[in-house]
Amino acid sequence: MKILTAEQLSEADKRTIERQNITSEELMERAATLVFNEIHNRLNGAPIPIKVFCGIGNNGGDGLVIARHLIQHGYHVTIYVVNYSDKRSDDFLANYEKLKSITNDWPQLIKGEDNFPEINTGDFVIDAMFGIGLNRPIEGWVAKLVGLINDSKAFTLAIDMPSGLFSDKVPGNDAAVIEADFTLSFQAPKLVFFLPETMDYVGDLQILDIGLDREFLAEIKAPIHLIEKVEAASLYKPRKTNSHKGDYGHVLIVGGSYGKIGSVLLTATAALKTGSGLCSLYIPECGYNIVQTGLPEAMVLTDKDSEQLTTYPEDFEADVVCFGMGAGTSQKTVGALEDLLNSVKEPVVIDADGLNILSNNKKLLDLLPKDSVLTPHPGELKRLIGEWQDDFDKLEKAKDFSKKYDVVLVIKGAHSFTIKGDEIYVNNSGNPGMATAGSGDVLSGVITSLLGQSYEPLSAAILGVYLHGRSGDFAASELGYESVLAGDIAQNIGKAVKDLFQSEMKDSERN
Numbered sequence: 250m251k252i253l254t255a256e257q258l259s260e261a262d263k264r265t266i267e268r269q270n271i272t273s274e275e276l277m278e279r280a281a282t283l284v285f286n287e288i289h290n291r292l293n294g295a296p297i298p299i300k301v302f303c304g305i306g307n308n309g310g311d312g313l314v315i316a317r318h319l320i321q322h323g324y325h326v327t328i329y330v331v332n333y334s335d336k337r338s339d340d341f342l343a344n345y346e347k348l349k350s351i352t353n354d355w356p357q358l359i360k361g362e363d364n365f366p367e368i369n370t371g372d373f374v375i376d377a378m379f380g381i382g383l384n385r386p387i388e389g390w391v392a393k394l395v396g397l398i399n400d401s402k403a404f405t406l407a408i409d410m411p412s413g414l415f416s417d418k419v420p421g422n423d424a425a426v427i428e429a430d431f432t433l434s435f436q437a438p439k440l441v442f443f444l445p446e447t448m449d450y451v452g453d454l455q456i457l458d459i460g461l462d463r464e465f466l467a468e469i470k471a472p473i474h475l476i477e478k479v480e481a482a483s484l485y486k487p488r489k490t491n492s493h494k495g496d497y498g499h500v501l502i503v504g505g506s507y508g509k510i511g512s513v514l515l516t517a518t519a520a521l522k523t524g525s526g527l528c529s530l531y532i533p534e535c536g537y538n539i540v541q542t543g544l545p546e547a548m549v550l551t552d553k554d555s556e557q558l559t560t561y562p563e564d565f566e567a568d569v570v571c572f573g574m575g576a577g578t579s580q581k582t583v584g585a586l587e588d589l590l591n592s593v594k595e596p597v598v599i600d601a602d603g604l605n606i607l608s609n610n611k612k613l614l615d616l617l618p619k620d621s622v623l624t625p626h627p628g629e630l631k632r633l634i635g636e637w638q639d640d641f642d643k644l645e646k647a648k649d650f651s652k653k654y655d656v657v658l659v660i661k662g663a664h665s666f667t668i669k670g671d672e673i674y675v676n677n678s679g680n681p682g683m684a685t686a687g688s689g690d691v692l693s694g695v696i697t698s699l700l701g702q703s704y705e706p707l708s709a710a711i712l713g714v715y716l717h718g719r720s721g722d723f724a725a726s727e728l729g730y731e732s733v734l735a736g737d738i739a740q741n742i743g744k745a746v747k748d749l750f751q752s753e754m755k756d757s758e759r760n
């Protein structure tokens with residue numbers, strides 16, 4: 250799904266009005282009615298106090314439409330007009346008028362702190378103050394009202410965007426932003442819903458298809474995509490009936506050191522579970538028995554050093570090589586990576602200590618084969634690309650890095666970001682149970698396996714990240730977040746692959 254900017258959405262709005270020959274008021278009615286349906290489906294007539302806070306623009310107009318439908322269906326609704334300006338939009342005014350025919354309870358006008366209502370924890374708050382039209386931080390008494398809503402701990406549903414959140418920048422420290430429990434957003438997700446600095450304001454997210462012009466949406470150039478099941482499934486390459494293990498790649502996993510042999514075991518397990526035909530490991534001698542016992546399906550070669558990697562087996566023929574997990578950063582292991590990069594011409598996967606070695610020896614970056622996949626977590630990324638001011642700046646620096654070294658970057662996080670040049674793919678599978686030791690080693694194994702199975706590097710990264718998250722979702726639905734171990738993620742890869750072609754999951758599997 251394309252992630253769009255506020256400008257692109259406003260343009261889509263205009264085109265829709267032209268091409269569908271409808272008024273903007275009709276579009277607002279359509280969008281806000283969909284929101285009402287979602288609320289009604291969930292509340293099912295419950296007599297809880299609903300407080301709708303409407304701005305004076307079109308986000309406020311949406312709020313008025315939602316309130317009208319709620320009142321008509323017998324809900325206990327109080328409407329507040331947050332009068333931060335007297336310049337009301339036409340569609341706001343039209344819907345303000347429409348209220349007259351259905352209720353005698355006129356909206357309460359808030360012009361300052363004196364008009365603030367009491368908000369109780371048990372209230373249901375609808376935030377329709379600002380949407381994509383916010384163009385400067387919320388200030389003064391409106392900011393205080395945002396604080397009052399947040400402090401109330403009332404369940405808060407944000408319409409289109411939590412008020413105070415911009416679509417294209419991170420709000421400053423101490424900025425007033427609604428901390429929504431749920432956000433119902435129109436037509437396309439906005440980037441800030443997925444960035445570490447802003448995602449917490451959004452709560453649970455649902456995108457409503459409000460029927461904006463299909464042709465326009467299909468044509469519009471969007472360098473940022475949200476990756477969900479359909480997008481992941483479109484990358485998948487089915488297996489041929491008439492095939493053998495040689496068709497699915499031979500991966501070589503290079504890593505491990507004394508006390509950290511488990512990492513390579515996890516990577517190798519994940520590679521085999523993702524479908525690699527053959528899996529070999531190159532590890533220090535101390536890991537030989539551990540790997541041979543723990544994973545009989547894998548083949549093992551050992552370095553002459555018993556505790557760390559010092560060389561790379563140059564004439565070993567593998568389809569893809571992965572380097573780094575548990576390897577340590579000793580000078581001898583730097584030499585091993587240098588040997589590897591001097592002998593391998595196909596894209597490699599570099600993770601963990603492999604990334605730390607690259608950060609400490611920047612000249613090695615120039616040896617990376619084109620389209621190699623690097624999978625840093627934020628700490629490793631900082632060492633690679635330097636400090637950033639905020640998440641938008643981070644993405645710019647990451648894009649520059651990807652272009653400079655011609656590599657695919659996977660920035661791991663709650664929503665992992667896969668970056669190649671100017672293209673960004675935001676992953677939407679996974680859960681907090683996956684924040685556990687070895688989870689990244691499993692991811693490297695999945696991506697390496699896909700590369701070995703002839704997936705293009707970018708596709709291998711995007712699909713690998715999605716499958717890894719989805720495997721974690723299956724593990725968490727069975728075990729609970731706290732009990733998910735990295736090995737459980739690897740054990741569920743098969744379910745994640747099968748699930749690519751199954752329709753929506755049952756509620757019991759949802760996290």
Ligand SMILES: NC(=O)C1=CN([C@@H]2O[C@H](COP(=O)(O)OP(=O)(O)OC[C@H]3O[C@@H](n4cnc5c(N)ncnc54)[C@H](O)[C@@H]3O)[C@@H](O)[C@H]2O)[C@H](O)CC1
Nearest residue numbers: 277280306307308379380381382383384385386387409435
């Ligand atoms: N795009 C769609 O698919 C649809 C969107 N709808 C809704 O419309 C809003 C956007 O409405 P708009 O009137 O452009 O902006 P807002 O309501 O977000 O803001 C109103 C107005 O406020 C001024 N302003 C901006 N920042 C501040 C500030 N800090 N303090 C005071 N005033 C401020 C500015 O002039 C804005 O124009 C979208 O989010 C949807 O909810 C349609 O209803 C359906 C289709």
Ligand SMILES: [K+]
Nearest residue numbers: 376379410412
């Ligand atoms: K809002």
